[in-house]
Amino acid sequence: MMSLIRFCYIIYFSDSFTCIKCPWDMWPNPEKSSCLPKPIEYLSYEEPLGTTLACTSTISSLVPVIILKVFVQFEATPIVKANNFFLSCLLLLSLSFCFLCSLMFIGFPKPENCLVRQVAFGMVFSLCISCILAKTIMVVFAFMATKPGSNLKKWTCPWVSYLIISICLLLQFILCITWLSLDPPFLEQNIETQPRLIILQCNEGSPTAFWCMLGYLGLLATISFVVAFLARRLPDSFNEAKYITFSMLAFLSVWVSYIPASLSSQGKYTVAMEVFAILASSWAIVVCIFVPKCFIILFRPSMNSREYVMKKART
Structure with a gap:
């Protein structure tokens, strides 16, 4: 850290030409007569921004x-049967962990954090997006398997969705393990961004690995979007591809908006x-996937019945 010092703070004493340099973690007072400790900045639970984000996450x-x-x-x-009950439950659990993982970014940045x-963020979101990708692919397979002479019926088995999720998670896991093995994140005391402050932040170690991890999530989301967009008009009573x-x-x-916003912000605002x-x-x-289903289940029970499904299928 001492090698990062690029400023010289000089204190003048009365009736003396002697001067000294302030240490790297201190700053001269306005009279240049003494050194004062630099304030430490991080996204704290006690400040309004941190409290708001933490309460919202919880x-x-x-x-x-x-x-x-x-x-x-x-x-x-x-409606629950038609949308793959197991994948829906797994997706909901992963979403709960997605909200909770944001708490790891708030508070004093410990080295282990x-x-x-x-x-943790990359793995939990990979699980979430891979569940969505598996649901989308299963919708397509289920429709194509109903065509006469189709051989895709065996691909509608639950093990196919488990395999898709496992492969997606494995690739992200390999990327994260490589990141931690070669150039892991570490706690950093930043005095260059704002010389009057000591910004406690987590250095990501390898920016390339971080953006690769984030890019992989973007790739999974893009594939899910493309497949769902192509399947959005498939004739199904509860086709969730459009959602x-x-x-x-x-x-x-x-996340596309996050990239320029994070690069233009500093200190705790980046976090x-x-x-x-x-x-x-x-x-x-x-909101897009589960709120419409819950609305039908709770407030439109007539649409969540076998009779309604058969009537819509005949129509």
């Missing part, structure tokens, strides 16, 4: 759990921007 994490309880209670209804927070299309479009919009992106992208998935 409350938001309960929403997928509540939706999961609704799905379990109405497991036997057509710096080491695992981006990896997945909107959710992935919102997800990609949030706040990432927390906001995590919360916004998670809410986009919850």
